Amino acid sequence: MTDTVESISSMIVEKLLANPKVPRDIDGNSKIVEDLAFDSLAVMNFVMEIEDELDVSVPLDKLADIRTINDLATCLAALKSGAH
């Protein structure tokens, strides 16, 4: 199966919603720090869960440019396709 930005974004939202503390109305445009109230450590730990799912590793410097769930999905899709 090809992992598209859309499919990865949906998977991320689904995983986030499994956490009862995360607001119910999130979507791909939600900002990870501002809208989800994640601190930097929480972001890194959450990304680890997604990494396992997709069998990729996200270098920490890539996280600095990520603001929304869709940004994260775009980064993961690129890593998955070997573009980075």
Add this chain to the structure above:
Amino acid sequence: MTDIFAKYAGLKAAAAGLTAHSPRNPFGVVIDHPVSATIGVIEGRETLLFGTNNYLGLSQSKAAAEAAIETVRREGVGTTGSRIANGTFALHRALETRLAEIFRRRHCMIFSTGYQANLGAISALAGKDDVLLLDADSHASIYDASRLGYAQVIRFRHNDPADLDRRLARLKDHQGAKLVVVEGIYSMTGNVAPMREFAEVKKKHGAYLLADEAHSFGVLGEHGRGVAERDGCEDDVDFVVGTFSKSLGTVGGYCVSNLDGLELIRLCSRPYMFTASLPPEIIAATLAALDEMQARPELRKQLQANAGQLNRGLHKLGLKTSAHVSPVVAVTLETVDQALAFWNRLLELGVYVNLSLPPATPDQHPLLRCSVMAVHTPEEIDRALQVFGQVKAEILG
């Protein structure tokens, strides 16, 4: 004009919130003066110190103090220069030789602090085309080193060699050098690294392994060389970084290795080159502390016994502690308010421990970080446990 501190509005509010609910600033404790290694005067009261890194009690070593006094009279109070300029005295070389001998390695560099040892070694070893693989719970100095060195940085799950294995496998086509960084004992939780398993994984993938034995040097291993010695895998650990400010009781840091390339690091490691070297009296005190550490192996045995007593005692009180028995014992609490009240009450009853709050803690829970020394008496540990029991009943019910 833009307020240069505006970005700290959240921090300001968080700090104000903490002090509003606390009779004292938990990050502003003043030890008026130490009475001994295990007792300090805080707020005018003699207080049992269970929140230091003075594992062998050597900060109060008479021999180290005498060595420092004799040296400061002979050589003065500082070097005023970098190791690569006027800041290398014969004593600096003597300490490097001594540490290399202790670790049975060919090379040793010493740094002005333990923080700078990690910063200077890791940032110089892992350059922009390399990959740095860090345990997720790494110390700030390791994360900061990763930012200074421009390497690609990948975190792996804490103390999880299988996760490291997966992540190294994903890098099989990456041409750069790979450096894995783990700590012997983790400073906040007391967790001990599965060093032998990490060493096996790094060998399998052709990576280098750096072990930060800051909290395990002088503590674990038959000769006190740390977790790698205890696990019998020192030959597979390429670099050992450590500090003088824990079991040796002074200040400074080091990196030892058998790899000749380490000597090149002296010429490119910015935290080594662009700072003043250690003052001679600190070097002399550190050498004396090393003598004492080697001459008194019974300190390590007593430390383990004391660690067991504190760990078992806290566990028996029904407090949540790590499964690892090490001189660092973290008590995990549920909420920051609980932790703050617990910590204040311990101090009022004469027991000082460290308060650690998220996000500086590994799993978003606040910690009361306790540490034990070889020179704590069983009675002092019992007294601390008794106070813990009283405060638990008062705060947690």
